[in-house]
Amino acid sequence: MSELSVDHLLGIKYLKRDDIELIFQTADHFKEVINRPIKKVPSLRDITIANLFFENSTRTKLSFELAEKRLSADVINFSASQSSVKKGETLIDTVNNILSMKVDMVVMRHPNPGSCVFLANHVDAHIINAGDGAHEHPTQALLDTYSIRERLGQVKGKKVAIVGDILHSRVALSNIFALQLLGADVKVCGPLSLIPKHIEQLGIEIETDLRKALEWCDVANMLRVQNERMAVSYFPTTREYTQQYGVNKQLLEDIGKDITIMHPGPINRGVEITSDVADSDQAIILNQVENGVAIRMAVIYLLASKIKK
Amino acid sequence: MSQKVLLNSKEVNIILHRLACQLIENHDDFSNTVLIGIQPRGKALVDRLAAMFREDYGLKELKIGYLDITFFRDDFRRGTKPLEANSTEINFIVEDKNVVFIDDVLYTGRSIRSALTAIQSFGRPKNIELLTLIDRRFSRHLPIQPDYKGRQVDAINEERVTVHWKEYDGEDAVYLTNN
Secondary structure (H helix, E strand, O other), X not given: OOOOOOOOEOOHHHOOHHHHHHHHHHHHHHHHHOOOOOOOOOOOOOOEEEEEEOOOOOHHHHHHHHHHHHOOOXXXXXXXXXXHHHHOOOHHHHHHHHHOOXXXXXXXXXXXXXXXXXXXXXXXXXXXXXXXXXXXXXXXXXXXXXXHHHHHOOOOOOEEEEEOOOOOOHHHHHHHHHHHHOOOEEEEEOOHHHOOOOHHHHOOEEEOOXXXXXXXXXXXXXXOOOHHHOOOOOXXXXXXXXXXXXXXXXXXXXXXXXXXEEOOOOOOEOOOEOHHHHOOOOEOHHXXXXXXXXXXXXXXXXXXXXXXX | OEEXXXXXXXXXXXXXXXXXXXXXXXXXXXXXXXXXEEOOOHHHHHHHHHHHHHHHOOOOOOEEEEEOOHHHOXXXXXXXXXXXXXXXXXXXXXXXXXXXXXXXXXXXXXXXXXXXXXXXXXXXXOXXXXXXXXXXXXXXOOXXXXXXXXXXXXXXXXXXXXEEOHHHHOOOEEEEEEO
16 A cells, blocks of 8 residues: 555544554655655645644654754644634634635644544645644654554554543543554543543553553553643642653662553653653653654655645 | 567577676776666666676775656656656765666666656766667657667567566567567
8 A cells, every 4th residue: 555545634534554564664654754864855845835823732743844944845833822713713813814825734732633534525635633632632642653663563452551540631532543443452540530431432441550561561651730721629639640640760669560651742741650750661651752753754745646647 | 360479588698798898888886886777677687787796896885876756756746647657875975976777678768857857866877878778760859869778679669679578578588570
C-alpha cells in the first residue's frame, strides 16, 4: 500500500491498520531526514497549510509548524484569542475566508468534539485534527504508538496501561483506537470518577489500582489531570490523587519490572509523575516529542500527495 | 510485449570492470571520494562496484552511501501513482569530497537533478560526477550527461530499459522491452 485510504485525518477511528503502517514507514524516512545536517526537503513547496488553533497549545502547534516547514510548505498561523472569532464569526466563515486565500490543507484544534468532521464536510481542503475537545487527537496517538514500536520493536501483543484522567482526555481515546488496531492489549487506570461510563464497550478493561495496572503492563502512558476542563471536583485533593495514581521511583523499584513510561505533556511534575521518573531512562517522553515531528511530516506528506495538480 | 537482450551477464561483467578501472584512474585510492548509489536501482550497482574494488583491486577504505531522492523529485502530485520512498544511508558528511553518483539507467536526467539537490543536505561537495551503466541517448529533458557510462542505447519513448542484477533478479542482464 502506498496511499492512505482517507482524505483527511479526522481521527484514528477512520483509519485502517494499513494506513498506520504506511504512516510509520513514511515517518521512518522523515526521522532520518530530520537528523541530517540540513533537515529540510522540498516536497511541499507549492502547498499552503493553515494552522487554526481555537484552543491553547505549545507542543502540538510547534510540532506541526516545524513539520510543515521541514517539508517546505508555506504556513499561516491563526490563534482564536487574537482573531475575529471573538467578534462572533462562525467556524465555517472563518475557515472559508482563510481558504479563499488558496490554502490546501488545514490543521485544526478546537474545543468542540466533532468540529473537524463538521469542517471536512463543509469546506474544500484536507483537514488534520490536532485535537477536538475530549474526542480525538490522532497525531498524538500515532506518535505514541510509533514511540512504543521504536522502543519495544513492535506494538502487537504489548500491554499498555493508560493512567489518569481518561474522562477529559482525547489522547486516551485516540490511543485506545490506535493500540487496538495494532494489536496491543489496553487497560485504563484511574479513579472511577475520571473514567467515562461504558468505556469497557470499546473492549478494554478498567483497573482502579495503579499498582496492579503497573504490574500487568509493559508500557504506562501517564495522562495529565486536566484541571482546566473540570467544572466540578472529581477527586478530594491533588495530594490524594497523587498518593493513589502518581508514579514515583519507589513504586517502580518495588514492582521491579522494566516498564516504559510515556507522557503526552505538559507534565504536572509531582502530580501524575515525579521528576525522577520523568527524567529517567525508563521514560521516553522526549523521544515522543522528536517522533512527533516525523509522524506529522508523514501525515502531511501522505495527505498532500492526494492533492492533484 | 517484445523483449531484447542488450547486454548479457559476461558483457555486464566486462563493462563493470572497465568502469571500475576508469574510477580508479581518476580517484586513485578513494581517500577523498565517496560513492553514492541513487535509490532504488543504483544501490545494486554501487554495491557491486564496491565489492569489485575490495576484492579485485584491494581498496578497503571505501565510503559508500545510498541516497533516496523521493522527497526531492519534481513530479510529486503529478503522477497517477503515489511516490514510495526508500531509505537514505549516508553516515558521513560530503563537505569538500569528490562525490560520484551511481545509477543504473540515465534517461530524462530528472532523477539526477533531484539527487543534486538532495545531496546538499549532507554538505557542499568539492565536485560531483555521474556514472551510469546505461545511457539512453537523445532522451534527456535536462542538460545532464554521464562522466562514466557503460553502454549507450538508442531507445524510443515507449521502450523500457531494465537492468537485472544477480542479487535481486537472479541474473546479470540488460533488457530492452517494448510494450
